[in-house]
Amino acid sequence: MPVMSASDLQDFLAEHFPQVGPWRMRVEHIDDRSIRVRMPIGDAHLRPGGTVSGPAMMGLCDSTMYLLILAQIGPVALVVTTNLNINFLRKPEVRDVIAEGRLLKLGKRLAVGEVAIFSDGEEEPVAHATLTYSIPPEGNGK
Amino acid sequence: MPVMSASDLQDFLAEHFPQVGPWRMRVEHIDDRSIRVRMPIGDAHLRPGGTVSGPAMMGLCDSTMYLLILAQIGPVALVVTTNLNINFLRKPEVRDVIAEGRLLKLGKRLAVGEVAIFSDGEEEPVAHATLTYSIPPEGNGK
Amino acid sequence: MPVMSASDLQDFLAEHFPQVGPWRMRVEHIDDRSIRVRMPIGDAHLRPGGTVSGPAMMGLCDSTMYLLILAQIGPVALVVTTNLNINFLRKPEVRDVIAEGRLLKLGKRLAVGEVAIFSDGEEEPVAHATLTYSIPPEGNGK
Amino acid sequence: MPVMSASDLQDFLAEHFPQVGPWRMRVEHIDDRSIRVRMPIGDAHLRPGGTVSGPAMMGLCDSTMYLLILAQIGPVALVVTTNLNINFLRKPEVRDVIAEGRLLKLGKRLAVGEVAIFSDGEEEPVAHATLTYSIPPEGNGK
Numbered sequence: 001m002p003v004m005s006a007s008d009l010q011d012f013l014a015e016h017f018p019q020v021g022p023w024r025m026r027v028e029h030i031d032d033r034s035i036r037v038r039m040p041i042g043d044a045h046l047r048p049g050g051t052v053s054g055p056a057m058m059g060l061c062d063s064t065m066y067l068l069i070l071a072q073i074g075p076v077a078l079v080v081t082t083n084l085n086i087n088f089l090r091k092p093e094v095r096d097v098i099a100e101g102r103l104l105k106l107g108k109r110l111a112v113g114e115v116a117i118f119s120d121g122e123e124e125p126v127a128h129a130t131l132t133y134s135i136p137p138e139g140n141g142k
Numbered sequence: 143m144p145v146m147s148a149s150d151l152q153d154f155l156a157e158h159f160p161q162v163g164p165w166r167m168r169v170e171h172i173d174d175r176s177i178r179v180r181m182p183i184g185d186a187h188l189r190p191g192g193t194v195s196g197p198a199m200m201g202l203c204d205s206t207m208y209l210l211i212l213a214q215i216g217p218v219a220l221v222v223t224t225n226l227n228i229n230f231l232r233k234p235e236v237r238d239v240i241a242e243g244r245l246l247k248l249g250k251r252l253a254v255g256e257v258a259i260f261s262d263g264e265e266e267p268v269a270h271a272t273l274t275y276s277i278p279p280e281g282n283g284k
Numbered sequence: 285m286p287v288m289s290a291s292d293l294q295d296f297l298a299e300h301f302p303q304v305g306p307w308r309m310r311v312e313h314i315d316d317r318s319i320r321v322r323m324p325i326g327d328a329h330l331r332p333g334g335t336v337s338g339p340a341m342m343g344l345c346d347s348t349m350y351l352l353i354l355a356q357i358g359p360v361a362l363v364v365t366t367n368l369n370i371n372f373l374r375k376p377e378v379r380d381v382i383a384e385g386r387l388l389k390l391g392k393r394l395a396v397g398e399v400a401i402f403s404d405g406e407e408e409p410v411a412h413a414t415l416t417y418s419i420p421p422e423g424n425g426k
Numbered sequence: 427m428p429v430m431s432a433s434d435l436q437d438f439l440a441e442h443f444p445q446v447g448p449w450r451m452r453v454e455h456i457d458d459r460s461i462r463v464r465m466p467i468g469d470a471h472l473r474p475g476g477t478v479s480g481p482a483m484m485g486l487c488d489s490t491m492y493l494l495i496l497a498q499i500g501p502v503a504l505v506v507t508t509n510l511n512i513n514f515l516r517k518p519e520v521r522d523v524i525a526e527g528r529l530l531k532l533g534k535r536l537a538v539g540e541v542a543i544f545s546d547g548e549e550e551p552v553a554h555a556t557l558t559y560s561i562p563p564e565g566n567g568k
Contacts, residue, residue: 054346054365059339081338082536083509083558085227085369087254087272089247104258104270105231109535110508110560112229114256114270116246128246128256130229130272132509132558134536196507197485204480223480224394225367225416227511251393252366252418274367274416276394369511371538371556373531388542388554389515396513398540398554400530412530412540414513414556 002071006030009067012075025063028098035068035101038120041094052092052126061086061115061129064099069111069133072103078136079111086129093119097126109135144213148172151209154217167205170240177210177243180262183236194234194268203228203257203271206241211253211275214245220278221253228271235261239268251277286355290314293351296359309347312382319352319385322404325378336376336410345370345399345413348383353395353417356387362420363395370413377403381410393419428497432456435493438501451489454524461494461527464546467520478518478552487512487541487555490525495537495559498529504562505537512555519545523552535561 004012006027013025029036039060041052062081069079101115111133116125146154148169155167171178181202183194204223211221240260247254253275258267288296290311297309313320323344325336346365353363385399395417400409430438432453439451455462465486467478488507495505527541537559542551 053343054368055339055343058342058368059337062338081372083369083371084338084342085272085367085511087246087274087367088365089254104229104267112231112270125246128254128272130227130270132229195485196488196510197481200484200510201479201481223514225511225513226480226484227369227509229509230507369556371530371558373538388513388551396515396554409530412538412556414511414554416513 002030002032003074004030004071009071012070013063013067025060027067030068030071032072033103035064035071035099037064037067037099037101039097039099041096051094052097054088057088057092057097057117057127058084058086058129060097060099060117061101061127061131064101064115065111065113065129065131065133068101068103068113069106069135072106073135076136079133081131082110082134083132084129085131086127088127090124090126092117092126093122096120104130107135109137111135144172144174145216146172146213151213154212155205155209167202169209172210172213174214175245177206177213177241179206179209179241179243181239181241183238193236194239196230199230199234199239199259199269200226200228200271202239202241202259203269203273206243206257207253207255207271207273207275210243210245210255211248211277214248215277218278221275223273224252224276225274226271227273228269230269232266232268234259234268235264238262246272249277251279253277286314286316287358288314288355293355296354297347297351309344311351314352314355316356317387319348319355319383321348321351321383321385323381323383325380335378336381338372341372341376341381341401341411342368342370342413344381344383344401345411345415348385348399349395349397349415349417352385352387352397353390353419356390357419360420363417365415366394366418367416368413369415370411372411374408374410376401376410377406380404388414391419393421395419428456428458429500430456430497435497438496439489439493451486453493456494456497458498459529461490461497461525463490463493463525463527465523465525467522477520478523480514483514483518483523483543483553484510484512484555486523486525486543487527487553487557490527490541491537491539491555491557491559494527494529494539495532495561498532499561502562505559507557508536508560509558510555511557512553514553516550516552518543518552519548522546530556533561535563537561 401411543553
């Protein structure tokens, strides 16, 4: 069982990342190895041509995996991203995007996971990322 | 439906890669977006300590995705790997390894997929890779 | 010799990406295989703790390599990022960041390069990325 | 100053990796942030078409960075590769390959570096990799 619920994660976001208000991510599901986060499309993410920007998708992948890890180990401030590898697969629609995250490993020192991003309602991902996080020595109660 | 069966892929391997005989990969399943390949453990792959070597796992990921793509577009010689990103997650057992591959995109010019590697019978992957291939202009009949 | 100068690239940014005004990137150097871009620090990039955010660094890597490619082949709208792999190495200072980009390959269909990011005046990079771009068939005059 | 010389590294290879004899890597240079390793071409690495195989190049990247790290911290057995990202850039010649490795970060828990591979005598790399290693708690005397 995760130690933080979707509602806990939402409160954590509001408290620690008030300035990313326009991103307005919503945690729709969390369990002990997966998470789903919705990012409503706002003008801030649109590129010329009307699609979601690459940095917005990269930021969403990063936030999604960060929340998935925090949900397991609690709100440890010092978890940091060490590696992100993303493949951009298709042009996203002008529509909400959904991030589906999944843990591949939650170790004492490193956590690794993958995130697939979808335009809402589509079956094929628009992007896919794998990410690694460093967990500080005192950070993992497991 | 793939255009090459598991048996076709096995024949292709035997004909074009006779020198990797010791790797003795066996295609156990193929469909239009996924593949499973078994690599029996032989001395050639063992590292000090008795686990499967990193290069053996990287080679398995590469071969698995290559076969998955060929199964869709036919035995096109000029499909080439352009990127491989692999995370090593756990120490493998001294046991057969199983590669589970999945296509994320099969485009006209690029194909992208992911491969998870498991010690036979285990639920947690020992490694996870994403790979990109360049498909030559004449190479994709779709 | 590149076909676009630093000043051409700056005009291109102002015309096509007016909404990223706050990022205010400045092209300080361009030649036929490398580029240097400065990103002054503004409030938009700061994370709790006062460092530059991960998405801001990823966006800077992407923009830097994109400009380096455009400088070689001209303002081809359809060049798209297909892969970005970034390692976060050190906590950045609260200071301008400098991106040093270098082409590893400029092919007819794919371009690959690397970008190192530095806090202004420091010798050790805070992040390092490799990136791949797909170049449309009509896009490369070389 | 590195704590292991090129000759020390060569002895380490001979002792711990006797089974990779055919790879016959030779450490040509080592200092406190870079390394050069030569891999003579033997039949074991050749693919159909006569080029160096992908797994051979990936193995060379991994070995090169591993030796570069050991040279700094001593022969610590438990340094393990956690991530490797490689871009294949050009078809290698049928000729020795040279790996040029460079440290990007040597931390207490993680080391990150990059390796470029060249066909001997050529200026453009045939492949470029970034790699991350986990260093065990007792492993880093620095």
